[in-house]
Structure formats: C-alpha cells, structure tokens
Amino acid sequence: MKAKQTPLEQMGGTTGLVYMALPIVAFVLANASLGLMAAICTAVGVGVAISVLRLVRKEPIQPALSGLFGVAVAAFVAWKTGSAKGFFLTGIWSNVALCAVFLLSLIVRRPLAGIVWGALNGTGTSWLKDKPSRRYYDIATLALTLVFAARVAVQQWLYDEDHTGWLAVAKIAMGYPLLALAFLVVLWAARRSGKRLKEMGQRQPAASS
Template sequence: MNTTITEESATDMQANRTTGHRQKKSALEQAGGTKGMVYSAMPALTFVVANNARGLKFAIIASVALALGITVERLARKESLAPAFGGLFGVAIAAGVAWWTGSAKDYFVIGIWASLAGAIAFTASVFARWPLAGLIWNSATGKGHVWRADKYSRLYYDIATLVLAAIFAARFAVQQYLYQADEVGSLGVAKILMGYPLLGIGLLVVAWAARASDKRLKTAGLLPAGRR
C-alpha cells in the first residue's frame, strides 16, 4: 500500500512539474523570449543602417518590409496575433510619421513621447494607491485585487511600479536629448539598448514584488496556498 501511495505521489509530482514547465513556457512565449527581443530590435536597426546607406525613403521601405516579413513568419509559427500585428503596426506608424515629416529622427518620436506618458502614468498610479505593476500583474494572473488589503503588498508593488516609471523616464530623457541633437544613429542604438534589456530588469522587480506579496497573503490567509 505504501508503495502504491509513493508511486502515486511521484506521478503527481511529475505531473505538477510538467504543468509548471508548460505554464512557464507559455509565459515566456507570450513575452516573446529571446527571439522576440531580436525581432523588436531589427526594424529600428534596419532603419538606421538603410538611412545612412540609401536615404530616408529606402530606410522606411526597408524597415516596413522587414516588419511585414517578421509578422508573416510569426503567424506561420502560429504565434498569438497581438504581438505579431502589434510590432508591424508600431513600425508602420513610426515609418508613416517619418515619411510625412521628411525627417529620419521622427521615426522615433512616438516612442519617445510614449515613454514620457508611461513614466507619468506609472508614477501617478502610485500616488493614487493603485500601483500599475500590481494591478496589471494580478489582473493577468487572475488574483484580482486582494493584494490591496495588505499594506506591505502595496509597498512591494509601489517599488516595482516606481522602477518601471524610472525606466520609462530614462528612456524619454536620453532619447529626447538625442532627438534634439539630431543623432539618428544614436537614437536607434538607444532605442534598442533601452528597450527589452531595461524592461527585463523592471519585470524582474515586478516578479520579486509578486513573490513577496503572495507569501504575505498566503500567511494571512488572503490567498489560497495553491494559488501562484
């Protein structure tokens, strides 16, 4: 009988590990993974290189064509529609602005001001006592708003939200300076280096806040022990 129980327990543990692995893989796929980071950087890099080599119109065509090719490839691999078309839409809008103004640096202008908007929104959410890091994370994981019942959980998410706000603010400050200096090549480099790499640091802080919050909520009985 003990042998049977042990075998069943081992089977359950293996099943849990397999399920957990699938969940982690799914989350990684949704984030785009390493390939997603490369894909996000390629249109901007192509735009800068092509602009230096052949001028603005060629750079616009090259970046949009590359983004379209990436979208088709991602759809062929049956990735979710949102990130596939989201990347293409973003590149198309940036290229359209540059085409309309006739200035290569305006390819980056929407991203620059979106960073400022992000910095303001994340900072304001802390003062409003609804830190966006906690709101977005717990909504995405189906935990609702129970975390707001614990002041330390709110503090953890306040910290994570302010880190994300600082990342957005840094993006805006650096890229706006380069924009004013008309440094198109440096703008492309800054966009790449301050994109996923910095966001990855922010997400690590959000993950820390989530683990710390869950631990407190489970101890207080506000979150079932089985929820993660």
C-alpha cells in the first residue's frame, strides 16, 4: 500500500521549493550587479532551464510550465514598470484575488477549501448538508484566507518601501512553506468531515432496518 504523501510532497517536495526559489534569487542577484534588463533575462533563462531539466528528468511538466509562465509574466511586468520591484507585483495581485475569493466563499456559506478538496478527491459536496462538516471547512478556508492576506500585507509593505531583496525573501518564505501549514488545516477538516459522514452513512441503514 502506497504511503500517504505529506503536504510538502503534495506541493512538489524540497525540489519544488528550490525550483520556485531559483528564478527569484537569480533575478535579485542579477539586478543588483547587472541591472534590470539583465535580471529579467536571467530570471526567464533560469525558468526555461528548470523546465528543460524537469523534462529531461521526466518529472511532471505541468508545474514546470506553470512556473515558467509565472516567471515570464512577472518579468514582463518588471519590464513594463521599469522597476525591479515590479517583478513581484503579479504575486501580490494574485494573492489579493485569492484572498477575496476565499473570503467571499465564507460569506456565502460555501467554503472553498471544501469545494476544491471535494473536486480534487472525487468526494463531492455532500458535506455541505452537515453543519459540523461545513464548520470544519470554514476553519480551513479561513486559514487559507489568512495566508493570502498575510502575503499581501507583508509584500505590499515591502513593495511600497522599495525593499526588493526582502520582497524576494518574503515571497519564498511565505510561498510553499506557509501554504503547507494551511494545507494541514485542510487535511484536518477533510478527515473530521469524512469521519462524520462515514458514521452518518453507517447509522442511516441501521435506522431504516
């Protein structure tokens, strides 16, 4: 029987963390020594190299392509703004959008953490009919909302203060590691809800017999 993956493994493991960090570190170092245009080319070049490496090693290509696309968009924004800190704008904007969407799902009583989990695992949305289960996923959705809000608060402040180097540190530190902590809350909610629904399913046949 295959062992269950840890949250870090679900998100690409230690290698995934390194792949995410390399283009950011390369951009900051190149910008400090060679200027903005060299930094943009370096970051995109590192992103392409990582994608090729993953292809050669026969690792899943989708994460590599997604990462390359993200680096390319960030580099384009930096080029358009003419500022190194612009490289981090798309990350801030995406976290604003995610925070708003997850918060809205809480307000309308459709916690997105549970809906996404059900879609990914094929368990559906039967938990919506069970108030305790919905409360578990409310907590998980709130945890994710706080992660996105924290990213926006910290990174926007660093952006406004022109701390490009610290922006890179914050983006890496508040990326997968922080998301992995929130994912633990999602796993907790899924297990609690799954246990409740299983017990309810066992009680219903007994009650009808």
